[in-house]
Amino acid sequence: MRIDxxxxxxxxxxxxxxxxxxTALSTFEHADDVEVVWHSFxxxxxxxxxxxxxxxxxxxxxxxxxxxAGRAMIDRVEAAAAEEGMLWRHHDSQRVGxxxxxxxxxxxxDEGGAELQGRVKEALLAAYFIDARNVADHGELRAIVTGAxxxxxxVDGVLGSEQYASDVSADIxxxxxxxxxxxxxxxxxxxxxxxxxxxxxxxxxxxxRAWNDxxxxxxxxxxxxxxxxxxxxxxxxx
Amino acid sequence: MRIDxxxxxxxxxxxxxxxxxxTALSTFEHADDVEVVWHSFxxxxxxxxxxxxxxxxxxxxxxxxxxxAGRAMIDRVEAAAAEEGMLWRHHDSQRVGxxxxxxxxxxxxDEGGAELQGRVKEALLAAYFIDARNVADHGELRAIVTGAxxxxxxVDGVLGSEQYASDVSADIxxxxxxxxxxxxxxxxxxxxxxxxxxxxxxxxxxxxRAWNDxxxxxxxxxxxxxxxxxxxxxxxxx
Numbered sequence: 001m002r003i004d005x006x007x008x009x010x011x012x013x014x015x016x017x018x019x020x021x022x023t024a025l026s027t028f029e030h031a032d033d034v035e036v037v038w039h040s041f042x043x044x045x046x047x048x049x050x051x052x053x054x055x056x057x058x059x060x061x062x063x064x065x066x067x068x069a070g071r072a073m074i075d076r077v078e079a080a081a082a083e084e085g086m087l088w089r090h091h092d093s094q095r096v097g098x099x100x101x102x103x104x105x106x107x108x109x110d111e112g113g114a115e116l117q118g119r120v121k122e123a124l125l126a127a128y129f130i131d132a133r134n135v136a137d138h139g140e141l142r143a144i145v146t147g148a149x150x151x152x153x154x155v156d157g158v159l160g161s162e163q164y165a166s167d168v169s170a171d172i173x174x175x176x177x178x179x180x181x182x183x184x185x186x187x188x189x190x191x192x193x194x195x196x197x198x199x200x201x202x203x204x205x206x207x208x209r210a211w212n213d214x215x216x217x218x219x220x221x222x223x224x225x226x227x228x229x230x231x232x233x234x235x236x237x238x
Numbered sequence: 239m240r241i242d243x244x245x246x247x248x249x250x251x252x253x254x255x256x257x258x259x260x261t262a263l264s265t266f267e268h269a270d271d272v273e274v275v276w277h278s279f280x281x282x283x284x285x286x287x288x289x290x291x292x293x294x295x296x297x298x299x300x301x302x303x304x305x306x307a308g309r310a311m312i313d314r315v316e317a318a319a320a321e322e323g324m325l326w327r328h329h330d331s332q333r334v335g336x337x338x339x340x341x342x343x344x345x346x347x348d349e350g351g352a353e354l355q356g357r358v359k360e361a362l363l364a365a366y367f368i369d370a371r372n373v374a375d376h377g378e379l380r381a382i383v384t385g386a387x388x389x390x391x392x393v394d395g396v397l398g399s400e401q402y403a404s405d406v407s408a409d410i411x412x413x414x415x416x417x418x419x420x421x422x423x424x425x426x427x428x429x430x431x432x433x434x435x436x437x438x439x440x441x442x443x444x445x446x447r448a449w450n451d452x453x454x455x456x457x458x459x460x461x462x463x464x465x466x467x468x469x470x471x472x473x474x475x476x
Contacts, residue, residue: 011469011474013467013475014469062473182468182470184468191456192456193456195466197466198459198466216429218417219430219431220431220432221430221436221440221444228435230251230420231246231420233420237251238311
């Protein structure tokens with residue numbers, strides 16, 4: 001079974017939703033047959049590579065109320081993160097762009113498949129939310145993703161070029177085609193879409209439903225063979 | 239979309255059912271995406287390779303009433319065949335075994351895929367029902383299947399060995415696992431089973447249903463993204 005997730009590296013509900021999905025997978029009987037692939041989504045494409053303000057300052061400026069209002073918003077997502085067992089330092093996080101982080105996630109998928117990409121995704125989210133690191137800075141990015149297992153030479157090749165930029169765009173277009181206006185956006189078996197960081201139970205129920213849907217019992221259509229025009233060991237119906 | 243059909247070369251309703259399925263496929267919008275694979279089923283495993291009686295005689299002996307009763311049964315399946323546009327000479331057909339014919343159908347699938355196998359299957363059915371040829375005789379089999387496109391050297395290799403005998407057995411076991419007690423037994427997308435030579439409309443409806451089932455629209459689970467814990471271009475729900 002395949003799970004496609006559209007997500008941004010700086011998206012608080014994406015990290016919280018990731019934990020909730022992991023909770024659902026931890027008790028899912030067929031978790032070994034599940035592959036998770038991460039897709040790019042940019043919440044704030046205009047954010048700078050060199051930060052000029054904290055997330056709290058940016059939120060207060062954008063929605064009004066100043067840094068205090070921004071800090072109150074961060075308090076609320078930090079409380080939700082704490083319920084999932086995560087202690088964030090999101091007050092220290094800075095507003096930065098994520099294009100390069102997404103390009104490296106595409107490299108990870110290419111180089112090591114879903115397993116490596118999953119480790120790189122977790123490392124980037126943890127770096128941003130738990131350690132308040134700058135996930136736009138090339139030196140930081142290099143340290144984060146090589147620490148998760150990506151090859152340093154390949155990483156430098158991507159960071160020194162525009163490689164995978166078109167893959168990032170294609171992911172975003174695919175999200176739009178699905179009608180996803182926000183993230184996280186989770187698609188199970190290309191069939192069931194879960195919008196937002198739903199409770200673990202919603203993920204668990206949808207995993208079960210998708211599994212049963214893709215492993216149906218054989219359904220017999222029409223009359224039983226004994227009534228139909230058929231031939232068997234006892235002859236042909238005539 | 240894949241269609242698996244269990245069938246015997248000497249089974250009248252299998253040939254009639256094949257025509258009815260072809261009628262359904264002729265108006266099916268996605269027929270180009272359909273692959274038909276033929277599987278072995280033996281109605282009469284004890285039938286001889288060298289014939290000793292006609293089918294009419296064998297039927298009359300088995301079910302009572304003698305050759306006249308057997309001929310009446312053949313009249314009825316010939317009438318059903320005529321409704322599908324086929325003029326049979328089944329009164330002249332002789333009771334013979336089909337193990338070698340089935341082994342050659344497996345060779346055809348291996349050598350040329352579903353397309354070649356389909357041509358060989360049609361050639362064998364036509365030889366038996368329309369031309370009343372002996373589909374157990376090696377010389378006849380060779381002529382029939384090479385005429386349909388099978389390589390003569392490969393055919394001789396199979397006829398001179400036990401090659402594909404285990405594949406024939408595996409097919410028969412699979413039919414039993416599906417609960418098929420007779421043929422034709424048609425399975426669409428490993429999901430919908432059609433027992434017997436059902437009317438073309440039943441095949442057509444089931445093709446549509448299987449297609450729609452395997453190409454579902456995306457179903458959104460849980461709240462819409464605006465109500466859920468998600469982040470979008472206008473910020474994160476908090």
